[in-house]
Amino acid sequence: NAGVMQNPRHLVRRRGQEARLRCSPMKGHSHVYWYRQLPEEGLKFMVYLQKENIIDESGMPKERFSAEFPKEGPSILRIQQVVRGDSAAYFCASSRDRMNTEAFFGQGTRLTVV
Amino acid sequence: DQQVKQNSPSLSVQEGRISILNCDYTNSMFDYFLWYKKYPAEGPTFLISISSIKDKNEDGRFTVFLNKSAKHLSLHIVPSQPGDSAVYFCAASRDSGYALNFGKGTSLLVTP
Numbered sequence: 001n002a003g004v005m006q007n008p009r010h011l012v013r014r015r016g017q018e019a020r021l022r023c024s025p026m027k028g029h030s031h032v033y034w035y036r037q038l039p040e041e042g043l044k045f046m047v048y049l050q051k052e053n054i055i056d057e058s059g060m061p062k063e064r065f066s067a068e069f070p071k072e073g074p075s076i077l078r079i080q081q082v083v084r085g086d087s088a089a090y091f092c093a094s095s096r097d098r099m100n101t102e103a104f105f106g107q108g109t110r111l112t113v114v
Numbered sequence: 115d116q117q118v119k120q121n122s123p124s125l126s127v128q129e130g131r132i133s134i135l136n137c138d139y140t141n142s143m144f145d146y147f148l149w150y151k152k153y154p155a156e157g158p159t160f161l162i163s164i165s166s167i168k169d170k171n172e173d174g175r176f177t178v179f180l181n182k183s184a185k186h187l188s189l190h191i192v193p194s195q196p197g198d199s200a201v202y203f204c205a206a207s208r209d210s211g212y213a214l215n216f217g218k219g220t221s222l223l224v225t226p
Contacts, residue, residue, distance in 0.1 A: 033213075042203060042216035042219060043203070043214070043216040044216070048212050059213070091158070095212075102148065103214075105150075105158045105159070106157050
């Protein structure tokens with residue numbers, strides 16, 4: 001029973017490029033959450049998705065960031081025109097139900113913008 | 115605004131002794147609290163949780179205490195083992211919901 005899979009583990013992008021981060025939830029989980037951890041900070045909630053629906057994107061920056069969780073395939077966090085301040089670790093978590101208990105986190109994608 | 119605070123960035127404890135990690139929160143609407151453990155280059159792993167209707171929850175060597183009036187919770191690990199060395203994050207949610215608010219973490223080092 002594979003855990004939450006994120007890829008790539010490390011991603012380097014030049015300023016102005018696009019970054020695509022992928023998250024495959026655990027089998028049987030239809031709820032996905034994205035968090036961002038800036039250096040020396042705790043994890044910050046970004047967005048909560050269920051299959052084909054964005055439930056809460058209150059933590060997403062207003063511009064350049066978008067997320068989707070299609071009917072088939074992984075959830076994607078997309079960052080357009082990356083800037084140095086986007087450099088962070090991005091974690092995905094999944095749960096079977098709306099996360100009232102313990103969600104399972106992936107290993108994260110470390111994005112570095114050069 | 116940091117609603118969950120872990121004021122000790124690091125803690126060093128001898129093997130066999132008790133480790134006490136502290137966490138304070140400011141939002142009185144939080145009603146569910148969790149502790150996560152994180153090793154370098156890995157994602158956070160759930161450790162233990164507590165609902166606001168309780169003041170203590172125990173799981174093996176790990177016990178979480180909640181003091182609602184002080185808006186304070188703590189994680190006790192006893193006895194501490196070298197394998198417990200990791201960063202520990204305190205997290206909280208409101209309405210038992212999905213958006214977790216994390217502290218900045220405390221790095222625990224358990225020395226032999």
